[in-house]
Amino acid sequence: MDTLHSVLFYAFAAVTVAGGLVAALLEARSRVLGLGLVAIGVAGLLGDLDAGFAAIVTLVSLGACAILILQLPQAAAEEPNGFGQQLGAALAGLVFLALAYVAFKGSYFGGGWNAGLFNSAALGRLLFTRDALSVESLGGALLVALVTSRRLVRERRR
Amino acid sequence: MSVGIVHFLFVGAFLFAAGAFLVARRAAGPPGLAGVPLMLGGAGVDLAAIARFATGTHDQLAGQEFAIIAAGFALAVVALGTRLAAETSR
Numbered sequence: 001m002d003t004l005h006s007v008l009f010y011a012f013a014a015v016t017v018a019g020g021l022v023a024a025l026l027e028a029r030s031r032v033l034g035l036g037l038v039a040i041g042v043a044g045l046l047g048d049l050d051a052g053f054a055a056i057v058t059l060v061s062l063g064a065c066a067i068l069i070l071q072l073p074q075a076a077a078e079e080p081n082g083f084g085q086q087l088g089a090a091l092a093g094l095v096f097l098a099l100a101y102v103a104f105k106g107s108y109f110g111g112g113w114n115a116g117l118f119n120s121a122a123l124g125r126l127l128f129t130r131d132a133l134s135v136e137s138l139g140g141a142l143l144v145a146l147v148t149s150r151r152l153v154r155e156r157r158r
Numbered sequence: 159m160s161v162g163i164v165h166f167l168f169v170g171a172f173l174f175a176a177g178a179f180l181v182a183r184r185a186a187g188p189p190g191l192a193g194v195p196l197m198l199g200g201a202g203v204d205l206a207a208i209a210r211f212a213t214g215t216h217d218q219l220a221g222q223e224f225a226i227i228a229a230g231f232a233l234a235v236v237a238l239g240t241r242l243a244a245e246t247s248r
Contacts (some may be wrong), residue, residue, distance in 0.1 A: 009161045014170045023192055031192050038173065040198045043240035045169065046225065049203075049210040051209040054222040054229075055174060065195040065236040072181075072240055078218075088183030096175030103167035108212040126223050138230045140227035146238035 008048045016041030024092075030073075035066035052118040168206035173200030192241040198232040201225075 019037025022030055039062035046055035115122065127135050173196050180193030202225035209221025 006161045007183055009165060013165070016169055017172060018197060020173050023174040023196060024179050029193050035192060035195060038196060038199055042173070045166065045203050046222075049166065049206045051206045051210070051222045051225065054202070054225045055204060057226045057228040058199065061233040062195050062199055063234040068236050068240045069192055072243055088181075092175045092179030095178050096171055098175060099171035100168055103164055103171060108163055108178040108208075109214065111211060111213045111218070112215060113210055113211050113218065114215065115246045119219065121166050122218055123223060123226070126219055127216050127226070131223060134227050138227055138234070141231060142237070145241075148238055149241040 008044065012044030012048060014039045014041075016045060029070075032066050032070045035062065035069065039063045041067060050113065050115070050117050053120045053123055104132055163207050163211035166211075167204055170200040170204035170207065173197070173203065174242075176200075191236055193244070194235050194239075195232040198228040202228045 013036055019034045019041055020032070020037075023034030023038060026034065039059055042062065043055040043059035046052075046058055170177075176198060177193035177196030179197075180196065181190045184188075205221040205225045205228070209218055213221070222243075
């Protein structure tokens, strides 16, 4: 990749890593800020990878996740401290080490990229023809989430 | 310094591990939900990086496609989870 791409990668990677650290280590309300930073960073990284459409979808989805988590009442956002936290940290560290080792040691096929920056037409063809079942499943999951949320809000109002 | 697939995979691995940390340390509680978008965002970066650097001329967009689906799935999980968490905390 050329210099501009490299600079963009390091900038967005820094934003992503900072957001991940804020989300993982700080307390409830700060976590939303971390998720917002991760949304911006991941969208930038995807844009740097010539995946413009995926970048926009990811920015909207992860941004919406951050806003939804902001809606959680403070009581639900409190978390217990203790042994579970330490075990979780150790396991997450092991997961990172394993993934980093695999990424570093792997041998990759050197492909030639010619799909363009956005290519939303080709993506749409894939999403709505060959992999339509995946899109239907996703639509079903979003519908269930929406209907359940609506129902719970109604019951709460009664 | 030239940026290659390994750089992107490292960032994706970090995000996945950070999400796993959030999910694992609050496995019994709803705030673990914040880890789901992190994990799926990291997976999306990895998938798009593999699509960009390590696929042949055939089917180059498959990684981006599943990155999109992963982002949408994260939104569905968080939408449902936050509502259930709000209800159970009452």
